[in-house]
Structures are given as structure tokens and as C-alpha cells.
Amino acid sequence: MGYPRLFRPLVVVSSLAPLSLAAFQQVSNDQCNCFLTNGSRADFFTTHKFFDYREKTEYASVPSLIDDPDDSSDAGPTSDYFSSDEWTDNWTIQNWNNEASLSGDVSDATILMVNSPNNVYIEKNNDENADSSTFLTMRTARLDDFQTAAEFESAVRDYHFLSVRMYARTIGAPGAITAIFTYRDIADNTDLTKVQESDLEIRTIDPPDHVQYTNQPSYTSLGLDVQEATRNVTIPQKRDWTNWAVYRMDWSPGTTTWYINGDEVASISFQAPRDPSLLILNSWSDGGSWSGNMSVGEEAYLQIQWIDIIYNSTGAPPSKRDEQSCVRICSIDETEQIGTPVLLQGSASSVLGNVGSFAGILSWVSVLSMVTTFW
Numbered sequence: 001m002g003y004p005r006l007f008r009p010l011v012v013v014s015s016l017a018p019l020s021l022a023a024f025q026q027v028s029n030d031q032c033n034c035f036l037t038n039g040s041r042a043d044f045f046t047t048h049k050f051f052d053y054r055e056k057t058e059y060a061s062v063p064s065l066i067d068d069p070d071d072s073s074d075a076g077p078t079s080d081y082f083s084s085d086e087w088t089d090n091w092t093i094q095n096w097n098n099e100a101s102l103s104g105d106v107s108d109a110t111i112l113m114v115n116s117p118n119n120v121y122i123e124k125n126n127d128e129n130a131d132s133s134t135f136l137t138m139r140t141a142r143l144d145d146f147q148t149a150a151e152f153e154s155a156v157r158d159y160h161f162l163s164v165r166m167y168a169r170t171i172g173a174p175g176a177i178t179a180i181f182t183y184r185d186i187a188d189n190t191d192l193t194k195v196q197e198s199d200l201e202i203r204t205i206d207p208p209d210h211v212q213y214t215n216q217p218s219y220t221s222l223g224l225d226v227q228e229a230t231r232n233v234t235i236p237q238k239r240d241w242t243n244w245a246v247y248r249m250d251w252s253p254g255t256t257t258w259y260i261n262g263d264e265v266a267s268i269s270f271q272a273p274r275d276p277s278l279l280i281l282n283s284w285s286d287g288g289s290w291s292g293n294m295s296v297g298e299e300a301y302l303q304i305q306w307i308d309i310i311y312n313s314t315g316a317p318p319s320k321r322d323e324q325s326c327v328r329i330c331s332i333d334e335t336e337q338i339g340t341p342v343l344l345q346g347s348a349s350s351v352l353g354n355v356g357s358f359a360g361i362l363s364w365v366s367v368l369s370m371v372t373t374f375w
């Protein structure tokens with residue numbers, strides 16, 4: 001497993017039982033002081049949220065397209081779910097359009113794009129052997145006169161490093177981009193020197209086994225490409241973006257690392273975002289060179305069963321932790337039940353035995369330094 005060596009003894013201890021994920025005890029978020037990621041680097045985070053769209057049958061319905069740009073912007077939520085606190089306290093659906101950039105030379109967009117709340121909805125999963133009842137869909141469609149699109153951003157606007165995973169797929173016509181990315185909210189996002197952003201983007205004009213990862217900006221003010229900023233990656237295991245997969249992005253100090261179904265596929269230190277940022281998901285097209293044109297009457301979708309995120313934020317209220325200690329270290333990776341953390345270390349439970357109580361005397365800082373030592 002991808003943990004620093006500090007944690008390896010736990011596996012030895014628990015190997016009295018068969019070596020499996022079940023060796024770790026499932027706990028609630030309250031029972032965790034911090035969350036540790038697996039993978040090529042171990043980061044600790046203070047907070048965990050799990051957004052689950054798999055069993056929301058009562059809200060499932062696919063809304064008809066709205067063929068007027070203003071009405072699209074002004075559309076209400078597609079079901080009561082999107083006006084519930086569970087949704088509105090965590091995400092904000094966007095309704096801006098790109099009209100301003102169509103006239104300037106800031107972008108090479110060729111079509112009016114309008115973000116609409118009407119394009120974010122819960123849909124019944126009609127897959128053969130479906131592994132959920134429902135999922136959340138973000139739709140983009142080309143109408144006669146404009147492109148209707150979907151975007152929502154996190155209510156938390158000051159993530160300061162995170163590890164986010166979404167179980168998702170992209171399907172539909174060429175000419176769309178589907179994406180999940182961190183975004184530093186700045187007054188003037190045309191000032192390239194201020195841009196900080198880590199992206200996963202899927203271009204539906206590209207071959208379905210390719211995805212693009214970028215620490216923006218990926219171009220200069222002269223329009224030249226910045227090769228170090230971006231990676232064009234082949235999805236492992238002969239799979240493609242039309243298949244459900246866990247897309248993970250770890251925004252860490254100094255590097256952003258991306259995984260697909262647990263396999264590390266890209267890591268970029270160049271231009272790694274430094275300052276507090278939001279998280280944004282979208283599905284769009286503007287007829288520019290990056291997205292390409294979608295044909296009139298066509299649609300594409302980003303579909304999401306769940307989003308699992310562990311993070312720090314700069315504005316978080318003082319946490320329950322005593323004096324910054326992280327006694328009870330949890331994982332969202334080593335669990336058999338997605339979304340429910342397991343305790344890696346720090347309990348007096350029989351699974352962890354004495355190793356747990358030894359951790360009790362360590363402060364967060366010394367746990368961290370041990371991790372660094374054993375890396």
C-alpha cells in the first residue's frame with residue numbers, strides 16, 4: 001500500500017486477520033482528527049466531505065432544453081434537491097455567459113455560451129448492471145443560436161490544498177469540455193501572472209482514451225503553448241472516459257498529482273497553485289480552439305455518482321482537535337465503503353492494538369516529521 005513506512009507496522013499487526021481493507025475499522029468523520037492520503041505523497045487534511053448522488057431517485061428527471069439564452073440563465077433548479085440545504089450550502093450553480101469575451105480578443109470563442117441551472121440534474125441510472133440508482137448530470141448542448149452549459153463551484157472558497165475524487169464518466173458528442181479544477185478567484189483572470197489553477201479536462205473531440213491535466217496558465221500572453229504546464233495522458237487499463245472511473249486530484253504544496261482508478265497518471269510541480277482556491281466542475285463548449293464546435297442538436301454530459309474530498313481551508317473555524325494534535329488518523333482510501341472513513345491509527349481498538357496508544361502521545365507535528373523521515 002502506498003503509505004509511508006510509519007504505517008506499515010499496522011498492517012503487520014492486523015495481519016493476524018486476513019490482509020484486507022476490512023482490517024481497518026469504519027468510523028464517522030467526528031472520530032477522526034485528520035485524514036491521510038495514500039499514493040506517491042502522504043498529505044494530512046483536517047476535513048472530509050462526501051457528496052453522494054447515487055440514491056436520489058425521488059429527484060430524478062431529465063429537464064427539456066431551454067432554447068432561449070436569457071430564460072436559460074434565469075432557469076430555476078431542476079428538482080427540490082438543488083434548492084435543499086444539502087446542495088446550496090455546499091455548491092453554487094452558475095448562470096454566467098461568455099458574451100463579454102465574444103467581442104474582445106481575450107478568448108477565441110465563436111459561439112455564445114450560457115451556463116444554466118437547467119443543465120444540472122439528477123438522472124436515473126439506466127446502465128445495464130447499473131451500480132447506482134441515480135447520478136448527477138452536467139449537460140452541455142448546442143442549440144441553434146447558442147451553447148447551453150453547466151457549471152457549479154464550491155461554497156468553500158478558500159481550500160488550501162485538497163485531495164478530491166469523483167466517480168464519473170463523460171459521454172456525448174464531440175466539441176465539449178468536461179472538467180474538475182481548482183480555481184483561484186481573482187478580480188482579473190485575464191492577467192496570466194495571477195492565474196493559479198489545476199485542471200482535469202476531457203475534450204470530447206479527443207480520442208476517448210486521452211485526458212488532459214494542466215497547471216494553468218498553459219499559454220503565454222503571446223498565445224504560445226507552455227509545455228511544462230500540461231500533460232496529455234492515456235487512461236490506463238485500456239479504458240476510456242466513457243467508462244465510470246475514479247478521477248482523483250491531489251493539490252498539494254508544490255505539486256498537483258492526478259490518479260485514475262488509483263493509478264497515478266500525472267504529476268506537475270510547474271506552476272502548482274499556491275493560494276487558497278475554489279473547486280469548480282463544468283461541462284461546456286464555446287466553439288473556440290480548445291473545445292471545438294459542437295454540431296447543432298448535439299449534447300454531451302459529465303455524469304457523477306459521488307464526490308469525495310478531504311481538505312484544509314484557511315478560513316475554517318477552530319476545529320475539535322486539541323492543540324493541533326492528530327491522534328486519530330483516518331483514511332478515505334483504505335475503506336471498503338466509499339465515503340466512510342476508516343481509522344488507520346490512534347484508537348485503542350483491538351485491530352490496532354498497542355500501536356494505537358503509542359500514537360496517542362505524538363503531536364500532529366511529530367507524526368508529520370516521522371512521515372517525512374520514513375518517506
Ligand SMILES: *[C@@H]1O[C@H](CO)[C@@H](O)[C@H](O)[C@H]1NC(C)=O
Pocket residue numbers: 043044045046160161162252253312324364368
Ligand atoms: C492541513 O492542516 C494540518 C493542520 O494544520 C497540517 O498539519 C497539514 O500539513 C495540512 N495539510 C496540507 C496538505 O497542507
Ligand SMILES: *[C@@H]1O[C@H](CO)[C@@H](O)[C@H](O)[C@H]1NC(C)=O
Pocket residue numbers: 049050051052085086087089090
Ligand atoms: C452540506 O453542508 C451542510 C452544512 O451547511 C451539511 O450539513 C451537509 O452535510 C453538507 N453535505 C455534505 C454532503 O457534506
Ligand SMILES: *[C@@H]1O[C@H](CO)[C@@H](O)[C@H](O)[C@H]1NC(C)=O
Pocket residue numbers: 203206207210212232233
Ligand atoms: C492528446 O493526444 C492525442 C493522441 O496523440 C491527440 O489525439 C489529442 O488531440 C491530444 N490532446 C491534446 C489536448 O493535445
Ligand SMILES: *[C@@H]1O[C@H](CO)[C@@H](O)[C@H](O)[C@H]1NC(C)=O
Pocket residue numbers: 001002003038039040261262263333334335
Ligand atoms: C490508494 O487507495 C485507492 C483506493 O482504495 C487504491 O485504488 C489505490 O491503489 C491506493 N494507492 C496506493 C498507492 O496504495
Ligand SMILES: *[C@@H]1O[C@H](CO)[C@@H](O)[C@H](O)[C@H]1NC(C)=O
Pocket residue numbers: 110287288289290292293
Ligand atoms: C467553429 O465554428 C465557427 C463558425 O462556423 C468557425 O468560425 C470556427 O472556426 C469554428 N471553430 C473551430 C475550432 O473549428
